Amino acid sequence: MNTVIDGKEESVRLALTVLLAGGHLLLEDVPGVGKTLLAKTLARTVDCSVNRIQFTPDLLPSDITGVSIYNQSSQVFEFRPGAIFANIVIGDEINRASAKTQSALLESMAEHQVSVDGTTYNLDEPFMVIATQNPVEMEGTYPLPEAQRDRFMARISLGYPDTAAELAMLESHQSVNPLDAVQAVVSAAQVADMIETVAAIHVAPAVRAYAVALGQATRTSPQLRLGASPRALLQLLRAAKAAAALAGRGFVLPDDIRDLAHPVLAHRLLIERSAASQGVSADSVITELLATVPVPGAAPGATIGRTPIPRATRDSR
Template sequence: MGPQETLLASTGPVEAGAVGKTAAEAELQAAPQDAPGLVQPMEAAQFDALSARIMAVMNTVIDGKEEQVRLALTVLLAGGHLLLEDVPGVGKTLLAKSLARTVHCTVNRIQFTPDLLPSDITGVSIFNQSTQSFEFRPGAIFANIVIGDEINRASAKTQSALLESMAEHQVSVDGRTYSLAAPFMVIATQNPLEMEGTYPLPEAQRDRFMARISLGYPDTDAELSMLETHQSVNPLDSVSSVATADQVNAMIATVAAIHVAPAVRAYTVALGQATRTNPDLLLGASPRALLQLLRAAKAAAALAGRGFVLPDDIRELAVPVLAHRLLVERGAATRGATAASVIAELLATVPVPGQPDGRAVKDARFR
């Protein structure tokens, strides 16, 4: 049985059946997601086997994009949100759907359009004539995984409807607060800003996304394979769920237990501070950005079979986690500077610490 998926058009109704919860589930979701002892970490062997299975299934759908698939799973296990930015037709939505389908959970899809309303996303209170009271009808945000297609085709007001839910895993409507499911992840796709009919995401919205991925065009072998296998068959038809929502929650708890040495934390802070003082940048990395960089690095360490974060984890994730949050000064941009190139320069100049301290033992992530 596959995950439950709902397509929400700008004029279509919100289906609330996908978000029905038992009393026990409601109690679980009302608690903070990072509450200690709420979810137990997973055993090392099970974590490694399950993560490998998820990536293997996704790689059968997305040919030749192993690095992007791994990064998408990294964001999920770090408890973050993912922004997929590229030209139309390269597989952004396919990647989002393949990740969603590997997990047996509720999935909603929102097609962002200029006339989409914030209430279509968050939900709305409707007066029931028979009971003479208001009833809350949940919006599309009430799901474990929410796929937002072409997010930058909606107005800034509609885009901002995602802010609270992405940051706090809750929605406030008409003075009442509703907790969202766990795990909770927003996977948004967007076209480059030079495309017609797009609205730039505001800085606060971009900062909510843990990482941004660009898929790029496939190489020759991958494109030939796609033309051979995907002509008459939808590649998603062969995708089956390999993990439950509870298992993903346990994997997220496992990642949270990964050890970070003081030297690695200091390196992360030094890198962030370097972005704030760089003359080529108008806006550097926020404290939230550094926190999410560290969380992503912990997930990368867990996927590599380590119980501790290395400086290399920070370095490898610096561009996908930080670049979309930075604003390049106009003069520097005319000289060809980009956020990614500035980060590359900083990685070459900020001193790298030595190996983690002696607390980083083999199974530190499972203690």
């Protein structure tokens, strides 16, 4: 993936983290910074079914979930699956569609199934939605409903590449498309096995308590009118397990929670209007909470760094 996405190693690593955690990924940034390219590159690395949905204002929910069509020869209704029936679904510019169409993804993202005309259809595993969107200040966008934002495990803002990465891009992307050289390195079955392995990563009680403390701190913060949901904490822990696995560890450190707090929690939080008028952002609130919520194993008042789990806790696993 790094051969295609120049200078965005951290974004690539976070995308892999979400994949191994069995979550869904939201790529949010201004046009032209490589959101769709990152989504397509990740999909190319897995030998599985991939569908792309271009979200537009006239897109209908049935275009996503599917529709039952009457077959005159057999005189029965036949279900025609929609674009959601794939292992990896790329939703390009998801906030260009109306809230009604966006809500067609809610059941599939939460339960990996689709209900049409009273019949429930299970989706293939693994199942991942990678959606891109422009900031809501852009023309022709609709803000994602809170319920749908909460279903995305993490949000990535790519940002502009640095000078060296941009020069490399101008040189390598002119004559050939680097995406054409990307080949699948794992199968869908292998990814499913990886997700099961990641789910078995050990999490000490102190680390779980730390994640809960962070979540509760968002709910009591006077600067927020909507804090982290229980689903957000579940997904934070799953992402931390995947980060531990990528680091070659069989256990989660408090730093895994801290490193993922911004991409996993920030897009779910709603700022109080009075705080927003003063320039307060969700990221700044999370930074403040990370500095105040006690970290397991850290001495009171100590500077927070790469904090390990106490030896007694590690050995207990």
